[in-house]
Amino acid sequence: MSWLIVEQGANPSSDFFVKPALSKEAFTVCNLSAQPHIKSDSNKINIAFVRYLTPQWMRWVEQHSHVIGRLAFFMDDDLFDLTAHTGLPLRYRWKLYRLAFRHQKWLRLMNAELWVSNNSLASKYQQWNPRVLSPHTPYADNSQQKTLFYHGSASHMQEVTWLLPVVEEVLQQDTTFSFEIIGNSKVRTLFSHLPRVHVLQPMSWPAYKALVSRPGRTIGLAPLLPSEFNTARSATKFFDITQAGAVGIYAKHPVYSTMVQDQHNGLLLDMVQAEWANAILQLGNDEAARSYMLNNAQQKMKQG
Structure with a gap:
């Protein structure tokens, strides 16, 4: 029964x-x-x-x-x-x-x-x-979670919405991925139907520097949709992602192409959602490629 x-x-x-x-x-x-x-x-x-x-x-x-x-x-x-x-x-x-x-x-x-x-x-x-009933560990699966993250500000709401189907696909295909994002209640509601999503409250710059200096993140995302406002952005997310000990996937955009060499110190991709999902899944399961690109990104960050 x-x-x-x-x-x-x-x-x-x-x-x-x-x-x-x-x-x-x-x-x-x-x-x-x-x-x-x-x-x-x-x-x-x-x-x-x-x-x-x-x-x-x-x-x-x-x-x-x-x-x-x-x-x-x-x-x-x-x-x-x-x-x-x-x-x-x-x-x-x-x-x-x-x-x-x-x-x-x-x-x-x-x-x-x-x-x-x-x-x-x-x-x-x-x-x-x-x-x-005695308690037993619910952590029987020893597979280590890989943290995928996007730390955009409120001015990146278009990119947040664009990322939703990408994150949906990744979390569905690979249960060893978790997703971390910074956002308000609107962002929390947008991702509330997905498992393994952690929405962090917006924070001060000193608090954020401490956050990304803690280990545990695997892949950082830096999408960028075409807009006049985005044209004037800088490539600071390269430093944030690298400081977090992660490899970045960046939009193939002039903002990032001057800092990132594709497959050398990160990935540069067109803003095609299916391509981002596939790249995340592949990179997430290629530790050697991540180690190679992260090392190069850390060297680049030291050079400024």
Whole structure:
């Protein structure tokens, strides 16, 4: 009998506790905001709710009780005691009440199992005869993430939008890539549907210098669309990307062609999105080429 894990989006509670606990059994994952289609003749399934429950799911469980075997509710915080929520932000307290606390009676009526994350919760709710789940690493995949980044200012919104399909393609094709970008709420919304995207808040120049001086970045992007404003730009992104310890992919534009020699200290590409995606994927998996170009870029940066 397989399990259905119901969670409010990907979250650490599922990854640290519930999925490892069910790793020897078949399971699928469903978002709390959706509900699966179950045929009348379907095989029975078990359901585990991770932290939260909604009235819609309660009705769904009642309507499909004929195909439901075990029912479980997991919590790794004390969700069932309002006094434990004192001092938390009011909005968060309301969420805990709405999606967890008020559903205790229903869970008991449905003979739901209680799964908890530690012995303290197990002792407090011992009348449920809870099961304690031990944490396991969600970082089982040892493949090191490669950070792709674009650090454009607010004046580069056209380039940010242009990059979206490029980043989509790269993240879909290669799960070892993460993408880092600096931007406001508009940028955050633009990339919110993609996995492994980190949107940093705009920062002061001293803070930015410290940021790019920390190691860990692989490929830096410097697209540049034709415009009168962009004609007067300078090639400072070459220095930012190199300082970050990354190899740059630059627009084939007079701004960069005076500083960058293609395939020597970076890549120069026409502003064709498919070409950028392919170049990123190829360069990301060619450590020797990256090492060669980065060394040359660092020598160029020293020369000024």
